[in-house]
Amino acid sequence: MSEEVDISVEFAGIRLANPVFTASGTSGYADELGDFMDVSSLGGFITKSITVKPRKGNATPRIVETDSGMLNAIGWANIGLDAFIDEKLGALEKLSCSVFVNIAGETIDEYVAVAERLAGERAIAGLELNISCPNVELGGISFGTEPEQVAEVTSAVKKVSGDKVLMVKLPPAVTNVSVIAQVAVDSGADALSLINTFTAMVIDIETRKPVLANRTGGLSGPAIKPIAVYLVNKVYEEVTKSLGIPILGMGGIRTVSDAIEFIIAGASAVAVGTANFVDPGCTAKIVEGIKKYCAGKNISNVKELVGSLEAEQDAAN
Amino acid sequence: MLEESLAKKRGNFSATVCANKQIRERFYRLVLEFSGEGAEAFAKTGAGQFAQLDLSDTALPSVEAIPDDLADVAERKILLRRPFSFADVTTKGNKTSVDILYCVIGPATLRMTTLSAKESVSVLGPLGNGFWVPDGTKTALLVSGGMGAGPLQHLAKVLTSDFPDIDVIAFAGARSAEALPFERRLDEISQQLGFSLPEFAKYGVESLVATDDGSAGFTGPVTGCLSEWLGRSKSAGKGMVIYSCGPEAMLARVAEIAKEKNIDCQVSMERRMACGISLCQSCAVECRTTGSNETVYKLCCQDGPVFDGSEVAWGIE
Incomplete structure (x- = not known):
């Protein structure tokens, strides 16, 4: 067993101590996690969605548990750009992991306004462009499903984001995710994150009404993991591999082996979402587990694992 | 002030089951014991605070023990933790034990019934903010509906031990005598008012019972019982605080009554x-x-x- 495993990764020009992030909307502004783990032990941290103006979010119920998953319809509840900069950036700057801010808006101008303000902030390594949220009436997923819209919002934000890494978060439920991925990259995305949640519904059969006040919500959790692994691998093979664009893979990760599956599929790094709700310290365990797995397989650098999926099933099987 | 004594420290701790007693029908009282850091953190739990229990690995009861109305959902997998407040918190030496009063209403609480002595449970807590005692409080009215009686039992203990000058009276309501989450069969003492609930009497707290169908105590909602009592009380308003926990419609009515009478009111x-x-x-x-x-x-x-x-x-x- 090799003692020294290097699990640091280079991600769109940024050096990450390890390939594990917490996913946007599942770990607040980072201070909430402090009682349960050392956030600096992550490779990267992604804030919840930040919009120009504060947003109250949707009415309740905002969540419902499903078999091996959950639906959420929070509706970008956040304190708004000004309060985020005044109240949260200071603490984020002290973290030794790379901080990404998830940015959202109802119009392209709103995305641009948030990106422009954050471009000059030292605390931030990159922006995650949320064009795939299923839970708001305007904006969100409507930007992520039409290639022309993806191009327009991505290039507009790229123009104002200075030296910040621009990562575009893709929706899973499109005819061909590779088309959207290609457009995002062509329009200036330095990295891609996938997948966001699937639009879904739960009905109360007593009242015959949707359980969520928002009617629909985004499905996350272990239930979506195999689809996410497939889509990451598809985008890796069809779009990013040849271009050297990194993927942040996510969707139902809660164990070490889940994370490793995504890396083998082609993700340079992974983000843990819903699992933080159950065990807010689980990402630290996943970081350690990746190290152990590499050591056990005599892999000296986790890079070797990225996209290492064997092409064919063994004929003997 | 009670608020200031709330635990600052919280975390994800392992607790050991001491007892899991069926009080009657669907009601149970689970006693969990913490040692080490968990004991320290939970020793400071304020009345009304809560914890999140991981019941995802807890076994299902045998088929015969599953109520008919839960048979269809019994085998659903549990992903998320479930929140519970405490009916009691006691510290002995370097151990802290907490009592959770629960009702079997779905797949998670159904699994909870199989927890047996010495089993361990992952508990995230203590969480949130509990009840507080405003300066000048002379009388505390604890108004519960159904399972809301749990945290008010803890509050009765805290008030009588830490604030001996405050008069405490409990009002406990439910649909029927059967639906009151107390050990004593209240239908056997149906018209008897005062000191009828041992759970409150053990702290020297008088209790009034109300049932919608009149099978025990006051006939009508607990809010009706409260109104009637306030109507008779000469000192209603001054130095009085209503503490309430129960269904939301009941809490809304309690808050309305409190407003009419100019009484401070806290709702869980x-x-x-x-x-x-x-x-x-x-x-x-x-x-x-x-x-x-x-x-x-x-x-x-x-x-x-x-x-x-x-x-x-x-x-x-």
Whole structure:
């Protein structure tokens, strides 16, 4: 067993101590996690969605548990750009992991306004462009499903984001995710994150009404993991591999082996979402587990694992 | 002040089951014991605070033990933790034990019934903010509906031990005698009022019982019992605080009564929540703001679960 495993990764020009992030909307502004783990032990941290103006979010119920998953319809509840900069950036700057801010808006101008303000902030390594949220009436997923819209919002934000890494978060439920991925990259995305949640519904059969006040919500959790692994691998093979664009893979990760599956599929790094709700310290365990797995397989650098999926099933099987 | 004594420290601790007693029908009382850091953290639990239990690995009861109405959902997998407040918290030497009063209502609480002595449970807590005691409090009225009696038992203990000058009276309501979550068969003492509930009497707290169908105590909702009592009371208003926990419609009525009588009122709210630590933002409670008609969403897990009754925007949604 090799003692020294290097699990640091280079991600769109940024050096990450390890390939594990917490996913946007599942770990607040980072201070909430402090009682349960050392956030600096992550490779990267992604804030919840930040919009120009504060947003109250949707009415309740905002969540419902499903078999091996959950639906959420929070509706970008956040304190708004000004309060985020005044109240949260200071603490984020002290973290030794790379901080990404998830940015959202109802119009392209709103995305641009948030990106422009954050471009000059030292605390931030990159922006995650949320064009795939299923839970708001305007904006969100409507930007992520039409290639022309993806191009327009991505290039507009790229123009104002200075030296910040621009990562575009893709929706899973499109005819061909590779088309959207290609457009995002062509329009200036330095990295891609996938997948966001699937639009879904739960009905109360007593009242015959949707359980969520928002009617629909985004499905996350272990239930979506195999689809996410497939889509990451598809985008890796069809779009990013040849271009050297990194993927942040996510969707139902809660164990070490889940994370490793995504890396083998082609993700340079992974983000843990819903699992933080159950065990807010689980990402630290996943970081350690990746190290152990590499050591056990005599892999000296986790890079070797990225996209290492064997092409064919063994004929003997 | 009670508020200041709330635990600052919280975390993810392993607890050992000491007892899991069926009180009757669907009601159980689970006793969990913490040692080490968990004992320290939970020793400071304030009345009305809560914890999140991981019941995903807990076994199902045998088929015969599953109530008919839960047979269809019994085998659903549990992903998220479930929130519970405490009916009692006791410290002995370097151990802290907490009592959880629960009712079997779904797949998670069904599994909970199989927890047996010496089993361990993962407990995230203590979480949220509990009840507080305003300066000048002379009389505390504890008003519960159904399972809401749990945290008010803990509050009765805290008030009588830490604030001996405060008079404490409990009002406990339910649909029927059968639906009262207490050990004593109240239908056997149906018309007897005063000192009827050992759970409160052991702290020297008088209790009044109300049932919708009149099978025990006052006939009608507990809020009717409260109104009648306040109507007879000569000192209603001054130095009086109503503490309430139960169904939301009942809490709204309690808050309304309190407002009419100019009495301070604190309510313990309930919301669907995934994490309990403000990561998921799902447990929104709509609250009024001072000096404006605007409402804001506060989080049940972080700003509550105990709110000032006049702050909650009842019935706006």
